[in-house]
Amino acid sequence: MYKLLKPLIFNIDPEQAHGMTINALKFIQKHNKLLSAVKSCFDYQQDTLQQQIAGVTFNNPIGLAAGFDKSCEVPKVLEMAGFGALELGGITPKPQPGNPKPRMYRLIDDQAIINRMGFNNIGMNKALSNLRKYAYHVPIGINIGVNKTTPYEERYQDYLKVMETFKYDATFFTVNISSPNTANLQNFHDKDEFAMLCNTLTYFQASQNITQPIFIKLTSDISTTELSQILPTIVDTFDGIILANTTQRRESLTSNNQNETGGLSGKPLFERNLELIKWTYQHTNGDFPIIGTGGIFTADDVIRMMRNGASLVQIYSSLIFEGPTLTKKMNKALASYLQQNNYHNIQELVGLDA
Ligand SMILES: Cc1cc2nc3c(=O)[nH]c(=O)nc-3n(C[C@H](O)[C@H](O)[C@H](O)COP(=O)(O)O)c2cc1C
Numbered sequence: 067m068y069k070l071l072k073p074l075i076f077n078i079d080p081e082q083a084h085g086m087t088i089n090a091l092k093f094i095q096k097h098n099k100l101l102s103a104v105k106s107c108f109d110y111q112q113d114t115l116q117q118q119i120a121g122v123t124f125n126n127p128i129g130l131a132a133g134f135d136k137s138c139e140v141p142k143v144l145e146m147a148g149f150g151a152l153e154l155g156g157i158t159p160k161p162q163p164g165n166p167k168p169r170m171y172r173l174i175d176d177q178a179i180i181n182r183m184g185f186n187n188i189g190m191n192k193a194l195s196n197l198r199k200y201a202y203h204v205p206i207g208i209n210i211g212v213n214k215t216t217p218y219e220e221r222y223q224d225y226l227k228v229m230e231t232f233k234y235d236a237t238f239f240t241v242n243i244s245s246p247n248t249a250n251l252q253n254f255h256d257k258d259e260f261a262m263l264c265n266t267l268t269y270f271q272a273s274q275n276i277t278q279p280i281f282i283k284l285t286s287d288i289s290t291t292e293l294s295q296i297l298p299t300i301v302d303t304f305d306g307i308i309l310a311n312t313t314q315r316r317e318s319l320t321s322n323n324q325n326e327t328g329g330l331s332g333k334p335l336f337e338r339n340l341e342l343i344k345w346t347y348q349h350t351n352g353d354f355p356i357i358g359t360g361g362i363f364t365a366d367d368v369i370r371m372m373r374n375g376a377s378l379v380q381i382y383s384s385l386i387f388e389g390p391t392l393t394k395k396m397n398k399a400l401a402s403y404l405q406q407n408n409y410h411n412i413q414e415l416v417g418l419d420a
Contacts, residue, residue, distance in 0.1 A: 068389025080170040080179070080386075091140040095200075101146050109148040110394045112401040117413045119355050119377050120279035120305040122205050122237055126150035126397045127368065127412055131359050131380035132209035132240065132283075133181070137188040138196040145204040148393040152204055153380060154197070156211030156242050159227040161189030165247060169328070172386070173321035177363070178335075179383045181312070182328030184247045185211040190231040197235055205237035209283070212248055221251075222263045226270045229280075238278050241267070241304075244285035244311035246329045252285055257295045264303040279305035286310035286338055286360060290345050297349060306355035308380070309342045310335075332383035336361030340374055347375025347420040363388065365399030372412070373419040 075083050094100040115126040129151035130144055138154045145152065164186025171180045187193060197206070210228040212221045225241050232239070243254035243263070253259050271280070282304045284293070300307055312329025319334065339360035346356055358376030362368055363384040371379050385392055404412060 068391065072389070076172065076174070079168065080172050081167060084170070088135070088139055091143045095140055095143040101143060104143055104146040105148075108390060108394050109146060110397040110401075112397065114401055114404045114410060115150075115397060115412050117377070117411060120238070120281075122151075122279060124150040124205060124378060126393075127372065127378045127400070128393050128396050129153060129207075129357070129378055129380040130385075131382040132156055132207075132242065133183070134382055134385070136183075136186060138193040141197060141202065141206065142200040145202055147390055148397065149204060150378065151207060151237075151380075153207035153209050153240060155187065155193070155209035155240075156185050156245065157187050157190050157193050157208060157228050157232075158185050158211045158213045159190050159224050159231075160213050160215070161192065162186065162213055162215075171323040171326050171328075173319060173323050173330075173332070175321045176319045176324070176332065176334055177383070177387050178319070178321070178330055178332030178361075179386060180323060180326045180328045180330050182247045182326070184214065185245065187211075190228050194231055194235060197232075206235070207238045207240055207281075208232045208236040209240045209242050211242050211245060212251055214248060218250065222266050225263075225267065226274075229270070229276055230274055233274065233276055233278070236278055238281060238305075239276075240281045240283050240308060242283045242311070244283050246285070246312065246314050252287075255285065255288055255292060255296065260296045261299055264299050268303055281306040281308050281355075281357065283308035284310050284342075286313040286335055286342070287315060288342070290342070293342070293346070294349065297346070301350060301354050306357055306377075307346060308357040308359060309346060309376075310339045310360060312360075313338065331360065332387070333361045333363065336363075336367060340371060343371060343376050344374040344420045347417050352417045352420070365396045365403065368396055368400060369403060369415065370419075372415040373417070375417045375420045377413070377416050 165184035358371035
């Protein structure tokens with residue numbers, strides 16, 4: 067079905083196509099019969115895919131990456147679509163429109179996307195009331211960003227504000243310091259700025275009794291030297307690490323849109339992020355949860371990410387190119403891979419090649 071629709075969808079501006087998809091999903095979400103139909107088409111359950119990471123039960127390792135549902139508009143229908151977790155957002159304290167359009171591009175030949183959305187979202191309070199319209203069985207992650215207008219020295223407070231707002235509703239939080247589309251956000255990767263952020267977070271977490279796991283999401287453009295400087299603080303402060311967000315590098319691309327400003331996601335990210343995952347797994351002795359993201363298109367990609375150290379993965383760009391049946395396809399293929407190779411649980415794959 068998606069193969070038939072794809073040429074039509076790809077004729078429409080990518081952000082407009084995304085808006086139409088969200089509207090269609092909103093419609094489905096309002097009708098219980100349609101929600102059940104989505105579940106029977108796209109959901110796939112298998113005990114061998116279930117694992118506990120950072121105290122949270124994930125029914126399968128394929129999560130939805132941040133950026134698809136930036137304002138918590140369609141989490142119920144996404145739950146039915148078979149993801150093992152949903153990361154919603156990035157959410158900022160205040161609503162903001164994001165960067166001027168156009169700001170999202172398909173790189174069809176490279177199976178990649180460039181975006182410079184700039185944390186467009188309806189703000190934490192309205193996003194929270196959207197989320198509260200339903201109850202969920204799937205882990206709900208809240209990806210936190212920073213408002214463009216927040217003064218530089220006060221930006222760490224934006225993370226705290228969103229956490230406080232969602233503290234009764236999120237299953238986990240992701241501190242996103244890696245969007246390239248908010249000026250200087252990536253400065254938080256600097257050792258000293260990072261230490262200050264982490265001190266504040268740790269104090270806040272204790273004083274506000276935030277009990278959910280908190281993950282940190284880094285840029286794909288971090289070098290292993292830079293990563294080694296902040297890794298001990300990451301392990302002390304966070305419950306897991308998401309590797310990695312988009313890249314500003316442009317290497318070996320062929321599509322017309324390759325010179326657009328923004329973060330590049332999709333296929334070209336895969337090998338780079340795999341290296342970061344393997345390195346991090348090795349330097350944390352396999353003891354610290356890693357969530358892999360970037361260019362995961364097939365069950366084989368999931369298996370490679372997991373064998374190199376990721377416990378879970380997240381996808382976004384591949385959904386644009388392959389359509390919504392991807393989670394079911396991947397989960398089915400993972401379950402049969404486990405069975406064929408006599409593994410009892412998906413967790414047994416983690417780090418085998420690292
Ligand atoms: C249009 C778009 C918007 C995104 N917005 C966010 C965001 O708000 N927060 C975030 O942490 N990552 C965001 N991302 C990055 C994705 O979550 C993901 O980490 C990245 O795209 C790599 O995965 P992929 O290759 O499967 O897309 C966005 C990606 C795209 C394509």
